[in-house]
Amino acid sequence: MIYQLPEATEIDTAILICQRDPVLGLAEETRALQSGQLDLEWGRWSQFLDSLTFPSGPLAPEHVGEVRKIWTVLLDQLGFRLRLPMTQLTPDGAIQLSWDSGRHYVDIDIHPDGSLAWFYRDRTTGALDGTEEDTLISLPNDLLARLTLLLT
């Protein structure tokens, strides 16, 4: 379907509806707008993900799409108390999301085919958890439980 961009008109409430973020959702976006605290950091992170995709970046859009899917699941499961992760490419071609609270550390490697690997470490007790292989296709409850330790 081809859309023709409309003529510019004055701002109206429809703008807010159109500003609904696919992940944040209308309610969150509107609340952020009303409070003047729109999460620009989220926007920058989102743009970073976009910048990774071909041709400006080295990755396929589908790969970044997998990351967005996982982030959506994490927000759905854990809510917005989960901070944005440090995000980077790993040497083996995965996109890594990592959280570090000082004591607790979690990272998730997301590979182009959607397979996952994760790692958790409690730097105080020395406890380790995670995968040895990149074979997961969904977020395990163990990982979500570990991530709850990093909620703000």
Add this chain to the structure above:
Amino acid sequence: MGLIHIPAGGRFPNGTAFAPSSEDKAVKPIRVSVWETRRATYQQALRIYLAGKAIVRETVACAVHVGELLSFREREARLRVVWDPLPSSRGHGGDAHCGIEGLDHLPGGSRKEHKKLLDDIAQRAVRIDEAAWQASGQGTPGPSLSVEARSAHPGISRRLVALISVFVVLAGVLAGIEIGRRQVNPLRVLPAASVGSQIERRITEELSAALDESESVPQPSLPIVPAANARVGFVYLGICDGGAWTKAYFGGLPACGSDGTLPANITARRGTKVRGTLPAGGKFGDEVGRLRFGEAVRLVRIHPMLGDLPLPGPKVVWGEISR
């Protein structure tokens, strides 16, 4: 080291910074490429590090004392730091290049134990900027590295070695940006303007005038395909990556889907008017998105007309597709 995004307050580095890259794995034994900070400036190391890389953006570095790194040899006997000078043809500072061996994950080894080792090393590392790098190189220089130090790590055991990574800063970058292997013209910096009712006019008139000077290749009709999950409602400025400028203010489209996402295909013709809203707290200069014009992709950002001044509230801006 590769592309990385560090959120506000995020700690850098983590263990992944010390995982050998594909370039590091090209040599045997595998060596993580680092720089001895007293024998090269940050800029020298950066110039060599970025040579030949397609995407040039901001960088971040971290450093660790070799002695501290080698304290982990009890757990990984392969660990050592070697002097690995680069040919002078690579540029000044190449003789500061070193390598950390023993950081690769051996087949059959425990992934968790390997990541624990990298995490321990990362905990000893600190994020440094150019000033910190330079400060580390001041004072009485130690004995010059000898060729023998190539395989004798004690020769540099008290030195600081640093890794450089490409660090993406998505706001306020005005220098020329390489997209793929083509150089994009830098945005012209316009005079700052106060927040007020003239924003729309200034954007459409001043920015248009500035960009028109750089435009050279007419493109009468451009299909716009927004990137997946584009944030509807922001205003986008398209930057042509083919040497000519294309501009498009974009966002807040009533035509967007009921779920808030942009439709899959939009045809924007020359003269088509678009509009959008900058959110409260948004700043001109924020890079907010990217649009695909046919097969080409343009990095887009709100023009930095207002400097770092946050908007007092949602602000409607509008413009038109001129090409």
